[in-house]
Amino acid sequence: MRGLARLPICVQYGTNPSVGPAVVLVNGFFRMRLLPELIDNNRKWAETVSQTDPDFFPKLAKGQTPEFLWIGCADSRVPANQIVGLMPGEVFVHRNIANVVVHSDFNCQSVLEYAVKVLQVKHIIVCGHYGCGGVKAASENHHVGLIDNWLRHIRDVRAKHSQALDMIDDDDDRLNRLCELNVIEQAHNVCHSTVVQEAWDANKPLAVHGWIYGVKDGLLHDLDVTISKPTEVAEAYRVATNPIV
Numbered sequence: 001m002r003g004l005a006r007l008p009i010c011v012q013y014g015t016n017p018s019v020g021p022a023v024v025l026v027n028g029f030f031r032m033r034l035l036p037e038l039i040d041n042n043r044k045w046a047e048t049v050s051q052t053d054p055d056f057f058p059k060l061a062k063g064q065t066p067e068f069l070w071i072g073c074a075d076s077r078v079p080a081n082q083i084v085g086l087m088p089g090e091v092f093v094h095r096n097i098a099n100v101v102v103h104s105d106f107n108c109q110s111v112l113e114y115a116v117k118v119l120q121v122k123h124i125i126v127c128g129h130y131g132c133g134g135v136k137a138a139s140e141n142h143h144v145g146l147i148d149n150w151l152r153h154i155r156d157v158r159a160k161h162s163q164a165l166d167m168i169d170d171d172d173d174r175l176n177r178l179c180e181l182n183v184i185e186q187a188h189n190v191c192h193s194t195v196v197q198e199a200w201d202a203n204k205p206l207a208v209h210g211w212i213y214g215v216k217d218g219l220l221h222d223l224d225v226t227i228s229k230p231t232e233v234a235e236a237y238r239v240a241t242n243p244i245v
């Protein structure tokens, strides 16, 4: 990395995507650089932010103190910062297919540990979304490959709540209820993680939330499963998973 950083690089970024990729000179060799428009967008964004607040990047460079951990779906339509109007540095983010929290997933659990123990976030938001492709794939019994093992966690949610789900006639409504139940189950898993349990044992202020986002209207909905102490877990889960009749 040190060597790469020292390469003499002559760069010409295009400002118009229609002109095609930029050509760059690296160590005497011409190289094609793809996606110049994204780098160009970045330059403009950084300039705009700096003009609005000259201290913004220098302050961020000193460290991060986000109050929120966001555990969301990797879906490109659900960008954490944008939909809640937060700037860089204000929310710590973990995303995967269908916002699943598994106790043996060391990626997610490490993010959880770092967020709670080091950053000392005050809120953990598990956010799913209606029409989630991961949840839909899990609800259909098509076998794709490796991802089937990941979707198995959502199939378990479906099996657990099959009685309530089978009472819903409309396919879209049933899928959307499964999206909600998946959020509730994953928020429940967050509550039972060793990291959150230890934080509550130490009386640290920490709340777990379950939200769902509508890609059709851009609106977030609180699933009323907010839990801030271990004694609330069972009651919140029971109320939130109560069958819709």
Ligand SMILES: [Zn+2]
Residues within 6 Å of the ligand: 073, 074, 075, 097, 098, 099, 129, 131, 132, 133, 134, 135
């Ligand atoms: Zn999704």
